[in-house]
Amino acid sequence: MSRWKLHTPEGVQDILQEECMVKREIEERIEGVFQSWGYYEVQTPTFEFYDVFAGESGIIKQETMFKFFDHQGRILVLRPDITTPIARMVATKLNDMLPPIRIYYIGNAFRYDEPYQGAKLREFTQAGIEMIGTNTPESDAEAIVITIQALLASGLEDFQIDIGQVEFFKGLMEQTGLDEEQIEKIRVLIDSKNSLAIEELIDSYDIDDKLKATILNLPSLFGGIEIIDRAEKEVVNERARKALENIREVYNILLDYGVEKYISIDLGMVQSLNYYTGIIFKGFTHGLGFPICSGGRYDGLINEFGKNMPAIGVAIGINRLMSALDWKGVGFNLSTVDTLINYKAKGRKKAFQIAHELRNQGLAVEIYPGECSEEDILTYARSKKLGGIITIYDEENIELYNLDTDKKVKTTVSSLLARAKSKTESGE
């Protein structure tokens, strides 16, 4: 047998029955929340031209995309995210819709992380929303509240949404007069809360002392809303001040929604400056070392496809959410097969009729394919944890075997169907 025939490549996985049921259940609950807020689903292709993702504000590094070629030699990529294709779609096809355009998606994205790092999947499922065409604190708050509602609906209880504002950092940097390369160095250090290195670095630049103190303070500017009060006391320029005002406005709207207990602030959250243009946020929970969701305002992205439209969105990592729920022991009531039907030769036609009838009444019914010994049937039913076995001997005579109580009852077809019917009607 060839060497890799029995294996899956690093970073992808099979999802077996029960896990798959849990995944679908979580996805459905989250979709339910999106729909209840007036969002409509869209689907974009699994692969696109590389150019779609290669723009100025590209958030995904070239090295992390799976690439291949079409017959004309053009570079294709498996989509590394779903927001960018939606930006393309909106700019080219939905640009005359009245805003706000509310869109949701659920699908797989693909990223190649080098070196491959264990639990990080190369194919992963994202569920998310985009709210396009409006740039108001109310839209920002809506994206955050929907995220909270979606996480709650999935069964997660203790989690935290961290809110930052990239304009605050950009404002401070504007004040320093440093060039792009120098700013990027500071950004990397602030993003890793490396206070010592920040101090060393900004000491080597000619910056006003008060401003220096503010920048040095950035890594510790995280916590409750009091962080904004603290930051407001610092000497900041108009741009940074507006960013703080924006967070406060969004926070006040979140207060009206009554979700403040999930919210905290982190002004030192400063990644992807070319992509994000305002509020950014991430969701955290115990038992998982990575964020479960990530979102923010990206007013420049759609412009790359020729239409200037502001937008905010969020993507929830379904696989990570599943790990978190699993770690917390959140259980799901999964649908199971109610009954196994098996028959003797004379009862076959009747068996099919009964199965059909029971299915119409909303039960899940398995038919054992072909005749089989009583013992084997029992072993099979037990291994699948089925509730009961119905054996059909002929047109009228049947036997019910309740595996939970271990009781066998001989009965007739007509009484069985009547009983099942009354059961479904009473909602049992």
Next chain:
Amino acid sequence: MKYITIALAKGRLAELSLDIFESIGLNCCEMKEKTRRLIFTDEDNKVKFVLVKAADVPTYVEYGAADIGIVGKDTLLEEARNLYEVLDLGFGTCRMVVAGPEELKDKFDTLNNKRVATKYPRIARDYFHIKKGQTIEVIKLHGSVELAPLVGLSDVIVDIVESGKTLAENGLVVFEEICKISARLIVNRVSMKMEKDRIMDIVEKVKQKI
């Protein structure tokens, strides 16, 4: 209450780290016994210590298997993980350098094919490719790196140097210093948020001691 897990790099760094943690009131006496166990608990403070290989400390912390870690800056640079680097503990100090035979010192920059032996391929590449704009061939080794130029496996080495004694005894000299190295306290990005008060309490106390 949830345990805070601290990952320590096996060896001298772990011993020095324990002294610090003991001085801020954590109970580490379980770890001072000679034992092969890898996990130790301070029940009073709800803190767990795990002993792992130095290069694995950033991995444990990035994944959240440990909330806090103590590890050398060399390992952090080489692993390039996504985490918070919060404190410079000031011990375990040494330098990351480029070293080679004396006679090559002035000619190395103009050498066409530069072969660099190192335990730190990423640091070597970042330094030569990005900082110096030079292309190199990296030869990854796991130890006794000083040997490589002596037997013609490489032209130079990139390695950490404490006193310079090993280099001198093998007839090598330092060409350039890449950076200074010392032990760092690192924190998982999610733990920092979810357990802010307890983690910052440990960080602040450790800060007082250094």
